[in-house]
Amino acid sequence: MSTTGSIVSIENLKVELGGVSILDIPSFCIAEKEFVSLIGPNGSGKSTLLLVLNSLLKPVAGRVVYRGEEISSREATFRYRRMVSMVFQEPLLFDTTVYKNVASGLKIRGIKRDEIRERVMRYLKCFNIEHLANRSARKLSGGESQRTSLARAFAIEPEIIFLDEPFSALDPPTRHALTDDLEKIVRETGITTVMVTHDQSEALRMSDRIAVMNSGQIVQSGTPSEVMNHPVNEFVANFVGMETILVGSVLKNNDGFMLISISGREVDAIGEFQPDEEVYCCIRPENVTIEIRDPDDFTSARNVFAARILDIDSMGPFLKLSLDCGFPLVSYVTREAFATLGLAEGNDVYASFKATSIHLIRKGV
């Protein structure tokens, strides 16, 4: 990662609380007009990183650099804060009208009345809350409150917007509607955005880049498909929903076509590991196909195993099947396929997955 072309970057960042290290990040950059999502378990330091990026929290060591200028002096911090804005999980609205809430950032900047009016009306419209302009902020629903909070942050027309789990307190339909609107506005304005989220689908959908955090460190940063399909270690693999993570040892490698032994079973995979190396084999559940007949003759999948269904769990539109095929394997099937195949617990089936569907990680990373 280089710092050139970045709008904001951090270097050798360390944050401690009562002697305990909260953040330790050697380097992290955010490019102009980029949408970056920070994901990770609770307490991994996502929100703290956001506060540091927003200069609301001073690190014990390290630098925050905005367009080549270090944010250290009081003046620089103040100027930087006027270039960025932030939305928290709670709407944190002021006890006044929706209009005055959205106007507050502009009023703080001493902008003229007419311009405030024009901008507030524009952003109320953007977030579909024009009709609430004169309503008390205390009398809004959760979704309306968060829309007001977003409009307030966007009305400043900041260079960077920081979002700290802005939708996590909302019910799913409200969240989807708001995510749609936010995505539209972010795409239209091209504003640089950093969002902390728990919701992987939210991150996958909107981000140019996802950074996965664990115990104060950024463990992986890459495009959504890189992170989802090529996690760098077992933690990330687990976190991004690789339901099956198995330890195997490499038997042979012929120009990248590998044979791996997992619990005595031989599995084909693609990779660059040498014989006798220990690896984690990660398989996404949606890449595991279930058949009743032996599909050996008509499938392109290289790996076919006879399996028994141990357990069936509901996962929204999918069903999660836990299989035993000499090693544990998890597969997602649609409810339709489940009914068509007439599956039930204890059934014997065939599970297949392609060699290319196995993501290999060196053990001990």
Added chain:
Amino acid sequence: MDLILEGLLKAFQLIVSLDPEVLGITWLSLKVSGVATLISVFIGISCGLLVALNRFPGKKLLVSVVNTGMGLPPVVVGLFVTVFLWRNGPLGFLDILYTPSAMIFAQAIIATPIVMGISIAALQNLPAKMRLQILSLGATRLQMVRILIREARLPLMAAVMAGFGGVISEVGASIMVGGNIMGYSRVLTTATVMETGRGNFDVAFALSIILLLLVFLVNYLFTLIQQRERPR
């Protein structure tokens, strides 16, 4: 019953006839307690802000002391202020004992912890992240404080009312440091005590009713300020 009726009648008479002595006493009550409240609001809310917005060792102890101060007995304050203002006392050079200034001084001491205690609670009751939100909107520290005060305006006005209520109704300190001197340091409460002692119950009643009316009017005014501009 007769006593109460007579009192009411006397009060009506004194108010309607604009008795100059009663008017003077009422005005002094309002002036002394008003200025004392003003001073306590200034000190109480500023110190309240400092305590509520900062973290420091001994904060809990300090808040407990302030909260204890909310129940400070006026006679105790009166005693201490008298000793301090006594000719040979540490503040004797001010030469203000038995003057309205001394009464303002004592009442400000009574009201300040009340205003400060409620202010601290009011400001601490705001969401912890509110300050970060205000700063992230680009506010200076001063702008942040202004917005926080506006956000806590309801309980802060309650603090002002409680402070005023605490001093307009106290008698112990006023009588000790003011001396209840006719036409100079006599206020409604000290006059009521005196008239009751003399057996002039009708006048005492009249003064009490005027005091109640005064407290009501002032609080009504404060309430109007407190409740204005509440959006629907």
